Amino acid sequence: MTKRPVARVLPESRLPQLDRLFDYVVPDGTDVPVGARVKVPIGRSGTLHTGFVVERLESSDFGGDLSSIDQVLSAVPVLTEEIWASALALSKRQAGGVADVLRLAVPPRAVRVEKKWLEAHREAPALPDRPLAPQSMSASDWERVTATGVRLVWHLRHGVSGTTPEGYGDIVSAATAHLSEGKSVIVAVPDWRDIALIEQALLDRVDPSHLVVFSSELTPSEVYARHLQCLEGRPLIVLGSRHAVYAPVSELGAIVVVSDGDDAHRELLAPYPHSRDVALIRAEQTGCAVILAGWTPSIEAVRFVDMGYFEETSPTLSSRARVFPTLLALHGQDNPGPARLPSQAFAAAKDALKNGPVLVQVFRAGFAPGLVCAECGARARCPDCGGPLRHSGSGAPASCGWCQQLHSRFHCAECQSVALRPSGQGVGRTVTELGKAFPGVQVVQADGEHKFVSVPDKPALVVATRGAEPVAEGGYHAALLLDGAAMLQRSALDALEETLAAWEWAI
Numbered sequence: 001m002t003k004r005p006v007a008r009v010l011p012e013s014r015l016p017q018l019d020r021l022f023d024y025v026v027p028d029g030t031d032v033p034v035g036a037r038v039k040v041p042i043g044r045s046g047t048l049h050t051g052f053v054v055e056r057l058e059s060s061d062f063g064g065d066l067s068s069i070d071q072v073l074s075a076v077p078v079l080t081e082e083i084w085a086s087a088l089a090l091s092k093r094q095a096g097g098v099a100d101v102l103r104l105a106v107p108p109r110a111v112r113v114e115k116k117w118l119e120a121h122r123e124a125p126a127l128p129d130r131p132l133a134p135q136s137m138s139a140s141d142w143e144r145v146t147a148t149g150v151r152l153v154w155h156l157r158h159g160v161s162g163t164t165p166e167g168y169g170d171i172v173s174a175a176t177a178h179l180s181e182g183k184s185v186i187v188a189v190p191d192w193r194d195i196a197l198i199e200q201a202l203l204d205r206v207d208p209s210h211l212v213v214f215s216s217e218l219t220p221s222e223v224y225a226r227h228l229q230c231l232e233g234r235p236l237i238v239l240g241s242r243h244a245v246y247a248p249v250s251e252l253g254a255i256v257v258v259s260d261g262d263d264a265h266r267e268l269l270a271p272y273p274h275s276r277d278v279a280l281i282r283a284e285q286t287g288c289a290v291i292l293a294g295w296t297p298s299i300e301a302v303r304f305v306d307m308g309y310f311e312e313t314s315p316t317l318s319s320r321a322r323v324f325p326t327l328l329a330l331h332g333q334d335n336p337g338p339a340r341l342p343s344q345a346f347a348a349a350k351d352a353l354k355n356g357p358v359l360v361q362v363f364r365a366g367f368a369p370g371l372v373c374a375e376c377g378a379r380a381r382c383p384d385c386g387g388p389l390r391h392s393g394s395g396a397p398a399s400c401g402w403c404q405q406l407h408s409r410f411h412c413a414e415c416q417s418v419a420l421r422p423s424g425q426g427v428g429r430t431v432t433e434l435g436k437a438f439p440g441v442q443v444v445q446a447d448g449e450h451k452f453v454s455v456p457d458k459p460a461l462v463v464a465t466r467g468a469e470p471v472a473e474g475g476y477h478a479a480l481l482l483d484g485a486a487m488l489q490r491s492a493l494d495a496l497e498e499t500l501a502a503w504e505w506a507i
Contacts, residue, residue, distance in 0.1 A: 007032050007069060008055040009040050012099055018042065018049075019097040023060040025068045032056070032069060035077025035084075037109060039070045052079045052102065076114060078106055078227065080248045086282045093281065096271025104267065105246035110221035117228045124234045125207045130180040131173045136166070136315040144313060145170075146177040147289060148253050151280075153301045154293040157315035158507065160475040163454040164201045166319075168194075171256055171293060172201045175237050179210060183253025186238045188245045188275045190264035190467075192216065196453045197471060198239055206237060212247070214240030242267060242275045245282070254289040255279040261298030261497055276300065295504040299497060321479070321507050340425060345480050346437070352478035353441055353459045359476040360434065360463045361506050363483035365447050367391040367429050368422035371398055375417035380410060391422060430482070431463045446470050466502035479506045 005026040011018045024040050026032050036053045048070055060066060079102065087101040094101075133142035136157045144150055156167025175185040189195055195215050202211055212226050230236060230247045238247040242265050245255060257265065257275050265275040276292065283290045292301045292310070304310035349358050371380040371389045380389040380398065387402030389410070398407045398420060410420055422429060431445045438461060446452045446464035455462055457473040464470065466487070487499040 004059070004066075006057040006060040006066065007038070007053045008057065009038060009051040009069075010054055010098060010102070011040070011042060011049045011051040012103070013049055014097060014099060016097060019099060021054065022051075023057075023062050023066055025066045026056075027068055030069070030072060031075050032072055033075060033077050034081065035079040036075050037073040037078060039073055041067050041070055052084075052106075054079070054084050074109055074114060076118070076228070076231070078109070078231070078248075080231070082252075082282070082285050083246065083248050085285050086246075086278070089281050089284070090273055090278060091271065093277065094271035094273050100270050101273065104243060104269065104273070105248075107223045107227050108220055110224040113221045113225045114228065117225065122232060125209050127182065127235065128176055128180050128206050128210075131176050131205070134170050134173055136170065136317040137313075138316055141313045141316075144311070145174045145291060148183065149283075149287050150289045150291075151283070151304070151310045152289065152291045153297055153305055153310050153312040154291050155297065155312065155314040156293055156295050157318035158295070158321070159319035160471060160473075163471050163473050164197055165471060167293070167295065168198050169201055170315075171258065172198060172205055174254070174291075175202070175256070176205045178253040179206060179235055179237055181253070182235050183251050184235045184238070184249035185253055186245055186247055186249065186255045186279075187258065188240065188242060188255070188265065188279070189258045190262040191241065192451070193453060193468070193470075194258060195239060195241070200453075202237060202239065210236055212236050212238045214238070214244040214247070216241060245275045245278045252282070252286045252288040254291060255282060256291045256293055259294040259296075259501065260292045260301060261294070261296065261494075261501060263494075263498075294501075295507075296497075296501045299494075323507065340482060341437075341480065348478055349461070349480055350438070352476075353438070353461070355459070356457050356474070356477040357455055357460045357462055357472045359469060359472070359479040359506060360430065360461055361466055361469060361479065361481050361502065362425070362427050362430050362463060363466065363486045364426040365465050366426040367396070367432075368426050370423040371420045372423045373412040373415065373417050374419035374421040376412060376415045378412055378414040379423075380412070380420055382407065389420070391428075425483075427463055427465050434461050434463060444470075467505075469506060481506060 006023050007026050008021040009024055010021055032053055034053055034056055037050060038053055039048050039050055042049050083105055087098050087105055091098045091101050144152060159166040161169055178185045192215060199213055212229050214226055230249045233250045235251055236249050238244050238249060257279055260276045267273050279290045305312050352358050368391050382389060382400035382405060384405055385403045387400040389398045390401050398410060410418055427445060427447050431443050435443045442460040444460055444462045446462060446468045452470035454471045481503055488495060
């Protein structure tokens with residue numbers, strides 16, 4: 001039994017046999033706080049591994065001789081006790097390793113950033129005043145969204161104020177209310193567009209030093225700098241995508257997961273935790289509130305309400321646009337299929353363009369989702385891998401959707417024809433066709449390659465893939481939701497849920 005001071009270390013390793021705590025002797029005169037990063041030897045060969053100190057003991061009950069910590073990489077406690085407890089519980093729930101969870105929660109160390117942070121002199125700014133309840137919420141609902149310890153499904157109100165959705169403005173008000181009471185708030189959103197919209201609204205309410213933003217565009221050193229900022233022990237509002245839910249803030253008052261049904265909240269790395277599940281586990285450790293906010297509740301959120309595990313709240317006032325179903329027109333006598341843009345929708349868009357922008361939501365990215373033989377109609381496929389051929393843009397050569405191989409010369413396997421024609425309409429082809437149908441009208445393409453957060457209140461056709469729609473200043477004057485059948489017929493279990501969420505966001 002070792003009676004010298006001992007540190008229990010979890011190695012940063014994905015090997016299952018190393019997914020446990022190891023005892024190491026703390027060298028004399030060495031400061032090794034709980035949460036620090038260290039380098040320790042493992043195995044007979046003494047291979048050095050990095051790890052986290054998760055516990056300090058006066059002695060160890062291990063019968064053999066303990067190895068000593070080789071090096072203290074950083075004395076900064078980057079792993080807090082609350083994050084460690086949450087990671088331990090999350091790994092058990094997800095049947096994964098604790099180290100797998102910690103690599104999502106604790107970013108890699110950046111030496112220069114850490115030294116700069118240690119030398120900096122920081123003064124905490126004054127907390128903001130508590131905002132008044134939004135007019136769309138009753139006094140009791142406002143108290144619930146600003147209380148700690150609640151589990152709430154929050155149905156956001158529709159409408160746009162300036163370039164900020166009204167629902168996001170309400171989230172900002174609730175987060176500011178928590179901050180005014182000295183509580184930290186984490187707001188986890190699906191993607192960059194939501195980050196930009198909420199950050200813009202937050203900067204109008206709170207001091208920038210109270211806000212920490214995590215986005216996918218940040219470099220590893222910038223992510224580590226923001227992680228250190230969360231360790232300063234003062235109330236903060238943390239905004240970001242799914243990794244923001246692990247932010248090690250103090251006095252956590254609430255975690256808001258926006259649009260929790262979005263696939264972007266599901267981690268792609270093992271053990272595949274969801275932002276919603278991380279929030280619930282952290283709430284067990286801290287007693288904070290968990291709010292699932294959105295315009296369409298997820299299936300999981302509805303189930304939580306039915307079980308009585310969550311409460312729900314809806315706005316008393318909301319300017320939700322009306323939806324008019326239209327009859328499908330016909331292409332013509334030679335092609336009696338249903339038209340993609342019915343005449344009634346065309347007339348409504350033409351009338352709305354007199355006053356401001358019109359949104360056109362499409363399903364597929366690219367120019368055309370596929371190509372077929374112009375003679376026999378057979379699907380054009382790559383001769384190398386058998387993948388579908390497609391056009392990435394107007395006038396671009398055919399390329400394989402699987403291996404990305406370019407094919408400037410095509411020979412149909414059925415009729416030996418060399419001519420191709422597009423099959424289906426992507427966002428690029430829709431932009432081209434609408435540009436011809438609405439001469440003199442500006443056409444804006446918004447997708448993964450052309451990113452717009454907002455557009456001005458001027459006449460324009462904004463053609464966007466679902467999830468990439470910019471917000472129009474004051475709202476759009478009309479919205480055309482195309483490709484509904486294709487969206488609903490996707491071979492996915494959540495096709496109906498995702499389609500409804502995409503339509504409701506546009507509305």
